[in-house]
Amino acid sequence: MNLEEILFQIFLLIAAATDTTRISTVMQDALLLQHRAQWEAVCRDPALVPAAVAESLRLEPSAAAVARIAAEPIDIDGTLVPAGSLITLSTMSAMRDERAFTNPDAFDIGRTDQMRMHAVFGYGVHRCIGEALARAELEEVLAALAARIPQLQLDVPPTISGHFGVRPVSAMRVSWKP
Numbered sequence: 001m002n003l004e005e006i007l008f009q010i011f012l013l014i015a016a017a018t019d020t021t022r023i024s025t026v027m028q029d030a031l032l033l034q035h036r037a038q039w040e041a042v043c044r045d046p047a048l049v050p051a052a053v054a055e056s057l058r059l060e061p062s063a064a065a066v067a068r069i070a071a072e073p074i075d076i077d078g079t080l081v082p083a084g085s086l087i088t089l090s091t092m093s094a095m096r097d098e099r100a101f102t103n104p105d106a107f108d109i110g111r112t113d114q115m116r117m118h119a120v121f122g123y124g125v126h127r128c129i130g131e132a133l134a135r136a137e138l139e140e141v142l143a144a145l146a147a148r149i150p151q152l153q154l155d156v157p158p159t160i161s162g163h164f165g166v167r168p169v170s171a172m173r174v175s176w177k178p
């Protein structure tokens with residue numbers, strides 16, 4: 001790699017690793033605290049943590065789509081996508097596909113139709129290289145919060161928006177009594 005490529009790789013690694021995980025941390029806490037019974041279930045049983053993380057990533061992902069360039073012309077229901085076009089594929093939409101998930105708009109950490117290969121991390125050769133690290137961070141932070149502050153309260157929920165790339169999120173306010 002030349003210097004420009006090395007710098008780009010470093011930039012990509014930092015950009016891809018920080019906001020995605022930070023926003024996912026906010027959203028998983030918010031979703032669980034908004035569904036108090038499921039938060040309490042996680043507090044009682046830490047074995048539920050991986051499922052809670054996966055369901056939060058499905059319902060309110062921090063990254064909403066992946067980008068590809070059409071290698072050849074593609075006909076989608078009569079609409080021609082010319083070769084060379086930049087295409088954004090909405091993983092966010094796929095993760096609420098009613099043909100794939102029962103009650104797709106519901107937050108349910110007990111769902112039995114969760115993806116084995118989670119779409120939030122993309123697909124193919126460019127699938128997120130940091131998936132294992134991201135899952136470990138998200139699971140550790142949730143397990144620690146649930147173990148140490150089960151009385152956590154959500155005072156101001158965050159607002160997440162956007163349908164492409166990393167989705168911006170507003171601040172969340174929480175509190176707890178000792």
Ligand code: HEM
Pocket residue numbers: 012013016017018020021024062063065066067120121122123124125126127128129130131133134
């Ligand atoms: C919840 C956290 C994360 C989410 C939702 C996420 C999501 C994604 C997505 C959707 C892609 C594009 C995949 C594709 O085009 O098929 C991607 C690529 C990438 N991610 Fe992540 N990511 C997360 C955390 C991380 C972390 C922690 C790291 C690094 C330690 C990281 C490093 C990268 C890199 C380097 C790429 C580019 C891979 C390539 O183009 O070959 N990501 N990520």
